[in-house]
Amino acid sequence: AGPAKLSYSNFFPPTHIQSILAEEWCREVEARSNGQVVIDYYPAGTLTKPKDCYDGVVQRISDIGLSALGYTKGRFPVLSGVDLPMGYTTGVQATALANAVYDQFKPKEFDDVHVLYFHAHGPGKLHTAGKAVISMEELKGMKIRATGNSASVISALGGNPVAMSMPDSYQSIQKGVVNGGIYPVETNKGWKMGEVVDYLTDTTAVAYTTTFFVVINKDVWVSLSPEVQKAMTEVSQDWIPRHGKAWDDSDKEGLEFFLAQEGNAVVTLEPAEAERWTKAMEPIFGEYEAECAKAGADGKAVLDFMRANLK
Amino acid sequence: MSPAGIGFLGIAIMLLLFATRMPVAFVMGVVGFVGFSVLTSVQGGLNMLSRSMYEVFVSYDLTTIPLFILMGQLAFNAGISRRLFTTTYHFFGHIRGGLAMATVSACTAFGAVCGSSPATAATMATVAIPEMKRFGYRDRLAAGAVAAGGGLGMIMPPSVVLIIYGVLTEQSIGRLFVAGILPAFILTGLFLCAIWITCRRHPDFGPAAEHFSWRRRIKSLTGLIDTIIIFAVVLAGLFKGWFTPTEAASVGAFSVLVLGLVRRQLNVRLIFKSLEETLRTSCMILFLVAGAVVFGKFLAVTRIPFTTASYIGGLEIPALAVMAIIVFIYFLGGCFMDSLAMIMLTVPVFYPVVMNLGYDPIWFGVIIVLVTEMGVITPPVGINVYVVYGVTTAMKQNISLESIFRGIYPFLVATVIGIAILFFIPQIVTFLPSLM
Amino acid sequence: MEIVEKILARIGSVMRIGGCLCLLGMALLTVADITGRLNRSPIFGSEEIVTFLAVLALGLSLPYAHSHRSHIGVEVFVQLMSTKVRRRLKLFRETLSVIFFATVTVMMLAYARDKHLSGEVSMNLGLPEYLFLYALGACFAVATLTMFVDLLQFVLQRRNS
Ligand code: NA
Ligand code: NA
Numbered sequence: 001a002g003p004a005k006l007s008y009s010n011f012f013p014p015t016h017i018q019s020i021l022a023e024e025w026c027r028e029v030e031a032r033s034n035g036q037v038v039i040d041y042y043p044a045g046t047l048t049k050p051k052d053c054y055d056g057v058v059q060r061i062s063d064i065g066l067s068a069l070g071y072t073k074g075r076f077p078v079l080s081g082v083d084l085p086m087g088y089t090t091g092v093q094a095t096a097l098a099n100a101v102y103d104q105f106k107p108k109e110f111d112d113v114h115v116l117y118f119h120a121h122g123p124g125k126l127h128t129a130g131k132a133v134i135s136m137e138e139l140k141g142m143k144i145r146a147t148g149n150s151a152s153v154i155s156a157l158g159g160n161p162v163a164m165s166m167p168d169s170y171q172s173i174q175k176g177v178v179n180g181g182i183y184p185v186e187t188n189k190g191w192k193m194g195e196v197v198d199y200l201t202d203t204t205a206v207a208y209t210t211t212f213f214v215v216i217n218k219d220v221w222v223s224l225s226p227e228v229q230k231a232m233t234e235v236s237q238d239w240i241p242r243h244g245k246a247w248d249d250s251d252k253e254g255l256e257f258f259l260a261q262e263g264n265a266v267v268t269l270e271p272a273e274a275e276r277w278t279k280a281m282e283p284i285f286g287e288y289e290a291e292c293a294k295a296g297a298d299g300k301a302v303l304d305f306m307r308a309n310l311k
Numbered sequence: 312m313s314p315a316g317i318g319f320l321g322i323a324i325m326l327l328l329f330a331t332r333m334p335v336a337f338v339m340g341v342v343g344f345v346g347f348s349v350l351t352s353v354q355g356g357l358n359m360l361s362r363s364m365y366e367v368f369v370s371y372d373l374t375t376i377p378l379f380i381l382m383g384q385l386a387f388n389a390g391i392s393r394r395l396f397t398t399t400y401h402f403f404g405h406i407r408g409g410l411a412m413a414t415v416s417a418c419t420a421f422g423a424v425c426g427s428s429p430a431t432a433a434t435m436a437t438v439a440i441p442e443m444k445r446f447g448y449r450d451r452l453a454a455g456a457v458a459a460g461g462g463l464g465m466i467m468p469p470s471v472v473l474i475i476y477g478v479l480t481e482q483s484i485g486r487l488f489v490a491g492i493l494p495a496f497i498l499t500g501l502f503l504c505a506i507w508i509t510c511r512r513h514p515d516f517g518p519a520a521e522h523f524s525w526r527r528r529i530k531s532l533t534g535l536i537d538t539i540i541i542f543a544v545v546l547a548g549l550f551k552g553w554f555t556p557t558e559a560a561s562v563g564a565f566s567v568l569v570l571g572l573v574r575r576q577l578n579v580r581l582i583f584k585s586l587e588e589t590l591r592t593s594c595m596i597l598f599l600v601a602g603a604v605v606f607g608k609f610l611a612v613t614r615i616p617f618t619t620a621s622y623i624g625g626l627e628i629p630a631l632a633v634m635a636i637i638v639f640i641y642f643l644g645g646c647f648m649d650s651l652a653m654i655m656l657t658v659p660v661f662y663p664v665v666m667n668l669g670y671d672p673i674w675f676g677v678i679i680v681l682v683t684e685m686g687v688i689t690p691p692v693g694i695n696v697y698v699v700y701g702v703t704t705a706m707k708q709n710i711s712l713e714s715i716f717r718g719i720y721p722f723l724v725a726t727v728i729g730i731a732i733l734f735f736i737p738q739i740v741t742f743l744p745s746l747m
Numbered sequence: 748m749e750i751v752e753k754i755l756a757r758i759g760s761v762m763r764i765g766g767c768l769c770l771l772g773m774a775l776l777t778v779a780d781i782t783g784r785l786n787r788s789p790i791f792g793s794e795e796i797v798t799f800l801a802v803l804a805l806g807l808s809l810p811y812a813h814s815h816r817s818h819i820g821v822e823v824f825v826q827l828m829s830t831k832v833r834r835r836l837k838l839f840r841e842t843l844s845v846i847f848f849a850t851v852t853v854m855m856l857a858y859a860r861d862k863h864l865s866g867e868v869s870m871n872l873g874l875p876e877y878l879f880l881y882a883l884g885a886c887f888a889v890a891t892l893t894m895f896v897d898l899l900q901f902v903l904q905r906r907n908s
Binding site for chain 2: 007013014015040042043044046047048049051052055056059060061062164165166168170171172174175176177189190191192195
């Protein structure tokens, strides 16, 4: 009956390293399953938009999908804990943690698909235009582009989060509609934000992440031969560290791009101030535990596991 | 049958259904949904349909379309556009096609505020077409100028297409914007020439009026006051950083509303009339976009765009020939597909090819915007043409779809000439960014 | 039949007024957000509300847009046909349109249910987005019914004449 034909949907533009990795995943699975499967790859949200990607896999609009947990708030009450400001230092670390949390708790929110793997970007940091921020007081009243999870970080620090799309963000920071943004350092190059911001507050005190899932439709998974299943599982395991390293490499390039712009500078927090910032995050963790409780899960156990894992 | 074969069959069925006078948006939706189901699964097709339509309705960027139309409707019902065009008529009425030329220039000016091409076309159609018809202009010229002029809103920065290109190819969006300015003016100039030539050959398309005395002209300048106030509020706000280009639509509509109420040109009845007309036109336009999105998903799973792009990339022929083929592919694709979706699919494949041939990345970006400009006016799927048709039908202007498609030909030729000019004098694009 | 038509027309005009208010709300809310931002107190997530208002505005205008024949088609070929062929084409395309709208209605309601069950809420404000989807589905249902009644009228008239 010829090879099984699958589709893979992803929102990253095809030139983004994360998209290139995803496409390489497809080709590697094809090779290791000895041609028993062919995977058509659809980048840039051509098949499903980031918000609809997971649901699209459940409903078979695409067979495989890669997107972020954060786009569908409330759908992943347990694993979204990985997105919290845990003080990440690298993408490799955040990526490893996301997979570890899933393996440990196997949250039932993923019961409607078969999970292949997760990855997560490097530490999300505060970037500002015009004025450097080295204390919470300075952030007061500033308008910072942030969405979902990162918006609560800005609120907790006393800033004003403004939600807007990435294309709008560039122009908005340029024109002063907002005074900066909180995002991973790679975005300086990826979305050219380095051109319009001036200062990077380089601290991991409130560094959050965004977790990305790679999942396959359950019925499709069951229909695949054991060889193909084995190939997918193995390639996924091999790809986890590659994604993490790619995020870190992108962050490095993002920092270089940021510093190459005239007048851009990196500022840091005094240790005592950094501690204040970390302390200010406490309500966010409380909210997370409450959300987990609503879904019948133990949020505290997840937080404890993550903290122990990051030590 | 191969997926590509099903794709071509789908296009043929779409054209057949168009001929039954079934609404264009529904045809694209039906064919896209059925084709997608055939190529993937019925479950996938059914769910793709609802999600794609909702994705369009809930898109924040597309909310600019109803809001800019509302601004145009309020300006129309408050008489602002009528006064604006009376003044314009005093100054340019004696030139054949002078009002159409003024309209095209106004599209470019409006483009400095608005980054989307259907929004520009919808606003200008509301404001300018009834006025041009009032002064005896033919449907073909009036509607063609607005449909084509709408595309100028996309070339003049800010531009949604250039932002997407910049992200796909890792080029500086700031430099791309600056690079778009000169070509926008050149294309405006070419459009003015197109109108001039059309009116030379058909003097009755845009009849010339008497020459007004300078006394009467200066007296007529009072008709500009409202327009200047609104434009000043929006532009000042944009440059001062009070709001984003997406929000400019709301600010524009709100300013017209306040101005109309203060000057007692608007009342509750007229406001509701404007709102109703806006709703009807917006519903029509967003259904068209939704239909195009559904059909685009079907074309994506036929893999025709990907296959074509990688085939061209592998050809061993002279650089200029490859570029000509690429432009032609975009032209053909733009006939059937939403241009933005096509750019997302094909730029990543064509871009390395074009770079290998030694072309400038910023230059290629501007070329892409120009070919997109063609896509929005070419039949059978030319979103700007449908927008202009929808707006004018809602305003009972009785312009036929065919006359608009006929009216865009001079502008299509002008765009092709524009692309040719940029081919042979690429410095027009690269000069300004090189100063940065 | 006439009663059904009257009720539908009534519902349609109420929906239209609702749509107008949503549209006005979009502009006013954005201006309020900008004003707030200039005074350093932006309305967080206002663009989320604006997009939901847009969904409502478009949904509520569906029957109105249909009854005013706002959705455009290509006329030129039909004009070349005889009256008899034209009537058959009309029957064909209207039937297909009703089937299309009915499909969208059912799938939109199914989408609303899926979103509801998944526990998903809007990204910034945590609003129950599925409610807007149910509303949109209901709007599509009214539009489908209006189209169906129109089609029925056309068939009956044909039989009588
Ligand atoms: Na523009
Ligand atoms: Na076209």
